[in-house]
Amino acid sequence: xxxxxxxxxxxxxxxxxxxxxxxxxxxxxxxxxxxxxxxxxxxxxxxxxxxxxxxxxxxxxxxxxxxxxxxxxxxxxxxxxxxxxxxxxxxxxxxxxxxxxxxxxxxxxxxxxxxxxxxxxxxxxxxxxxxxxxxxxxxxxxxxxxxxxxxxxxxxxxxxxxxxxxxxxxxxxxxxxxxxxxxxxxxxxxxxx
Amino acid sequence: xxxxxxxxxxxxxxxxxxxxxxxxxxxxxxxxxxxxxxxxxxxxxxxxxxxxxxxxxxxxxxxxxxxxxxxxxxxxxxxxxxxxxxxxxxxxxxxxxxxxxxxxxxxxxxxxxxxxxxxxxxxxxxxxxxxxxxxxxxxxxxxxxxxxxxxxxxxxxxxxxxxxxxxxxxxxxxxxxxxxxxxxxxxxxxxxxxxxxxxxxxxxxxxxxxxxxxxxxxxxxxxxxxxxxxxxxxxxxxxxxxxxxxxxxxxxxxxxxxxxxxxxxxxxxxxxxxxxxxxxxxxxxxxxxxxxxxxxxxxxxxxxxxxxxxxxxxxxxxxxxxxxxxxxxxxxxxxxxxxxxxxxxxxxxxxxxxxxxxxxxxxxxxxxxxxxxxxxxxxxxxxxxxxxxxx
Numbered sequence: 001x002x003x004x005x006x007x008x009x010x011x012x013x014x015x016x017x018x019x020x021x022x023x024x025x026x027x028x029x030x031x032x033x034x035x036x037x038x039x040x041x042x043x044x045x046x047x048x049x050x051x052x053x054x055x056x057x058x059x060x061x062x063x064x065x066x067x068x069x070x071x072x073x074x075x076x077x078x079x080x081x082x083x084x085x086x087x088x089x090x091x092x093x094x095x096x097x098x099x100x101x102x103x104x105x106x107x108x109x110x111x112x113x114x115x116x117x118x119x120x121x122x123x124x125x126x127x128x129x130x131x132x133x134x135x136x137x138x139x140x141x142x143x144x145x146x147x148x149x150x151x152x153x154x155x156x157x158x159x160x161x162x163x164x165x166x167x168x169x170x171x172x173x174x175x176x177x178x179x180x181x182x183x184x185x186x187x188x189x190x191x192x193x
Numbered sequence: 194x195x196x197x198x199x200x201x202x203x204x205x206x207x208x209x210x211x212x213x214x215x216x217x218x219x220x221x222x223x224x225x226x227x228x229x230x231x232x233x234x235x236x237x238x239x240x241x242x243x244x245x246x247x248x249x250x251x252x253x254x255x256x257x258x259x260x261x262x263x264x265x266x267x268x269x270x271x272x273x274x275x276x277x278x279x280x281x282x283x284x285x286x287x288x289x290x291x292x293x294x295x296x297x298x299x300x301x302x303x304x305x306x307x308x309x310x311x312x313x314x315x316x317x318x319x320x321x322x323x324x325x326x327x328x329x330x331x332x333x334x335x336x337x338x339x340x341x342x343x344x345x346x347x348x349x350x351x352x353x354x355x356x357x358x359x360x361x362x363x364x365x366x367x368x369x370x371x372x373x374x375x376x377x378x379x380x381x382x383x384x385x386x387x388x389x390x391x392x393x394x395x396x397x398x399x400x401x402x403x404x405x406x407x408x409x410x411x412x413x414x415x416x417x418x419x420x421x422x423x424x425x426x427x428x429x430x431x432x433x434x435x436x437x438x439x440x441x442x443x444x445x446x447x448x449x450x451x452x453x454x455x456x457x458x459x460x461x462x463x464x465x466x467x468x469x470x471x472x473x474x475x476x477x478x479x480x481x482x483x484x485x486x487x488x489x490x491x492x493x494x495x496x497x498x499x500x501x502x503x504x505x506x507x508x509x510x511x512x513x514x515x516x517x518x519x520x521x522x523x524x525x526x527x528x529x530x531x532x533x534x535x536x537x538x539x540x541x542x543x544x545x546x547x548x549x550x551x552x553x554x555x556x557x558x559x560x561x562x563x564x565x566x567x568x569x570x571x572x573x574x575x576x577x578x579x580x581x582x583x584x
Binding site for chain 2: 019043049052053057059061062064065075078
């Protein structure tokens with residue numbers, strides 16, 4: 001995620017000293033921060049060459065994998081925390097990956113754009129797919145192939161036997177606990193088996 | 194440091210003699226042996242900047258640089274290693290060692306067996322990756338190097354790098370394992386066997402003692418090289434390079450024209466045939482047949498999980514260093530999934546590891562070529578190593 005403030009907010013959810021797996025870790029900024037500021041260790045998973053290089057340059061362990069091929073390389077409960085920050089919406093097998101996140105980690109933290117944020121609803125009411133700061137793509141070239149809402153993710157988690165430890169929204173770097181499905185551009189879930 | 198990319202790195206081959214017998218995995222020993230090696234760059238005062246580069250099947254200790262006054266004498270990994278290159282000899286002290294049993298200077302089957310006074314031939318003891326690593330460790334001892342900043346290798350060289358982390362975990366800071374595997378598959382052993390049979394059934398092989406007959410089993414070596422070469426390339430690259438081009442058409446300077454077939458079963462009709470024959474001929478001129486047998490056997494035997502009931506996790510549990518593992522998507526001889534097995538075992542042992550799967554078209558050969566993503570990655574990784582040891 002580009003927004004450093006959101007990144008920090010999510011980092012607060014990761015206990016100090018955790019073993020962390022960051023799925024779709026991008027340039028490794030999050031893991032780098034967690035390693036430096038919160039004494040964490042772990043790996044990032046990335047598909048993109050430039051991001052893998054950026055991770056190595058930062059001293060972040062990067063594993064180049066296509067998440068759509070699954071997480072078979074990782075053992076059950078081998079991480080304290082598995083992060084999926086702005087990753088789920090790019091995956092074909094989003095449901096499997098949600099279960100895999102809970103299999104591999106004791107705690108899974110998932111963040112993704114909340115399609116039910118009110119400006120998106122307004123746009124749909126006007127008959128157009130939303131194009132916002134949080135969802136900046138046109139409908140025909142968006143990498144976000146899974147479009148869901150804060151409420152949807154909660155339901156999917158429960159249906160897959162996962163327990164929601166916490167859930168809230170993030171908006172302009174602030175935590176949104178009141179009506180997050182309306183008021184937050186980003187949905188965050190903390191899940192466990 | 195003054196060296197830059199414009200002044201060629203000058204290489205000088207050196208020899209170290211060892212009179213303590215080297216015990217081998219087979220139970221035999223090599224008594225009285227020499228290792229050829231080269232070094233590039235300067236060993237720092239703390240002796241902390243040494244990087245060992247291990248070679249694959251047909252390479253040698255001549256890893257980088259050129260020999261003074263010799264045209265086209267670049268080392269086999271010169272595009273990777275040198276002043277200002279990905280493995281920068283301005284910062285690191287790089288060591289290349291020719292393995293025992295090879296034919297480029299270190300003691301091998303063409304040298305005199307002290308027990309018989311004749312060339313070893315096929316009596317040269319079967320050596321393994323582990324034996325090579327032990328010999329390399331002795332060379333480092335002699336050079337006064339306790340711990341390597343890194344050990345690096347591709348293919349069979351990657352197996353040596355991996356083996357280093359298991360046999361001498363305390364002596365390795367980083368391991369860079371490229372286009373390699375935790376062991377060979379049946380198909381891979383099968384290719385090696387075809388190559389070996391080509392050599393051993395050549396009438397000029399004389400049971401491996403061809404030196405005394407003044408001949409070389411060139412036919413066998415040619416076939417061995419041809420089959421090897423096919424497996425180092427990808428289908429796509431071979432098609433792109435040669436396609437169905439006819440040799441006659443290429444010679445006439447109109448490669449894509451449908452000139453008449455020769456209607457011959459013996460002549461090199463297609464360009465790919467001509468290419469393979471050329472590669473085979475060239476190889477047979479310089480490579481030793483017994484060395485080919487020994488090195489392919491070392492490949493076959495490498496299997497660190499074997500003593501752990503096939504459990505690679507357990508086998509790699511002794512490794513303590515940091516790892517960079519690299520594979521290439523079109524490499525079918527050492528496929529990415531084999532590298533992923535190494536990565537998986539390292540992850541299960543919670544080791545520090547990064548893994549890159551480079552989407553390159555060139556098959557196994559990609560590890561020797563100049564793909565910028567690959568080179569940048571290795572360069573960046575070694576930047577990190579340099580930071581750690583503060584050079």
